[in-house]
Amino acid sequence: MDLRFSDEVRRARDAGQPIVALETSVVAQGLPYPDNLAAARACEEAIRRVGAVPAAIAVVDGEVCIGLEETAMRRLAEGKERLLKLSSRDLAVAVATRASGGTTVSATCELAAAAGIRVFATGGIGGVHRGASEHWDISQDIAALARYPVAVVCAGAKSVLDLPKTMELLETAGVPVIGVGTDELPSFYSLTSGLKLDHRVDDVDTAARIARARFETLGQGGLLYTVPPPEETALPRNEVELHIASTLAEADRQGIRGKAVTPFLLAEMAKRTGGKTLKANLALLTNNSRYAGQLAVAYARRA
Numbered sequence: 001m002d003l004r005f006s007d008e009v010r011r012a013r014d015a016g017q018p019i020v021a022l023e024t025s026v027v028a029q030g031l032p033y034p035d036n037l038a039a040a041r042a043c044e045e046a047i048r049r050v051g052a053v054p055a056a057i058a059v060v061d062g063e064v065c066i067g068l069e070e071t072a073m074r075r076l077a078e079g080k081e082r083l084l085k086l087s088s089r090d091l092a093v094a095v096a097t098r099a100s101g102g103t104t105v106s107a108t109c110e111l112a113a114a115a116g117i118r119v120f121a122t123g124g125i126g127g128v129h130r131g132a133s134e135h136w137d138i139s140q141d142i143a144a145l146a147r148y149p150v151a152v153v154c155a156g157a158k159s160v161l162d163l164p165k166t167m168e169l170l171e172t173a174g175v176p177v178i179g180v181g182t183d184e185l186p187s188f189y190s191l192t193s194g195l196k197l198d199h200r201v202d203d204v205d206t207a208a209r210i211a212r213a214r215f216e217t218l219g220q221g222g223l224l225y226t227v228p229p230p231e232e233t234a235l236p237r238n239e240v241e242l243h244i245a246s247t248l249a250e251a252d253r254q255g256i257r258g259k260a261v262t263p264f265l266l267a268e269m270a271k272r273t274g275g276k277t278l279k280a281n282l283a284l285l286t287n288n289s290r291y292a293g294q295l296a297v298a299y300a301r302r303a
Contacts, residue, residue, distance in 0.1 A: 023056075023104060027040050057112060084102075120150050125141045142166075155188050177197055180228075
């Protein structure tokens with residue numbers, strides 16, 4: 001695969017430094033400007049502070065970029081041009097037509113694996129949407145997680161999803177879901193979901209050994225490390241559920257489907273909670289990035 005590395009990421013690769021992949025759909029579609037640019041910078045800084053190197057992944061003018069220079073990141077954040085929301089299925093179209101766009105979890109997993117990056121930080125993964133038995137809206141993220149050897153650090157799955165069905169499908173796909181300091185799946189904005197996890201880690205060295213065993217010893221696909229959002233910005237689960245129900249009803253009324261649901265949900269939830277969900281989202285993104293940086297460092301030192 002023809003990849004364009006930023007100068008910082010290229011130097012890190014040459015020196016054997018730990019690297020953390022970052023998705024860019026949250027910048028191009030997920031958060032409003034300038035919060036999206038501030039979030040991207042905060043995530044990168046959190047990774048650098050623990051000794052790893054951030055590699056934001058995107059397609060810019062048809063080039064697959066592993067690590068973004070400031071001008072490219074600002075282009076995605078400002079959104080003054082048509083930007084694609086790129087899952088794995090969209091990559092060929094973007095490259096062939098020299099388009100630009102932010103990568104979702106599935107595309108970031110694929111491109112990180114191609115670049116030899118084994119740790120990736122995001123907010124929440126996609127999965128089985130509510131009402132999937134009628135419309136079959138199931139994210140490509142799960143297939144990508146099963147296939148590509150990348151440890152994905154997240155705050156669980158996105159709140160809009162059917163979390164029990166998402167967990168069932170992850171199990172069917174053979175993707176381990178491991179709680180970081182918790183026995184329960186976090187639910188993005190909230191600390192809990194009511195769903196118990198089979199596996200838990202309490203130190204980053206153990207997390208790194210598990211990832212190494214899966215990728216190097218067994219030659220298997222990806223896995224999830226679920227990190228509860230920071231307690232000081234987390235929202236009560238019942239409150240979030242009420243807002244989600246009303247927001248989804250509004251999305252249905254407006255005919256919003258597929259990829260457009262998540263950006264609509266984020267914007268509406270921020271309005272309905274007086275900005276609390278936006279604050280929580282920014283905090284968990286940074287928190288996940290920090291843990292991912294620590295995991296990458298532990299993975300690299302082969303503890």
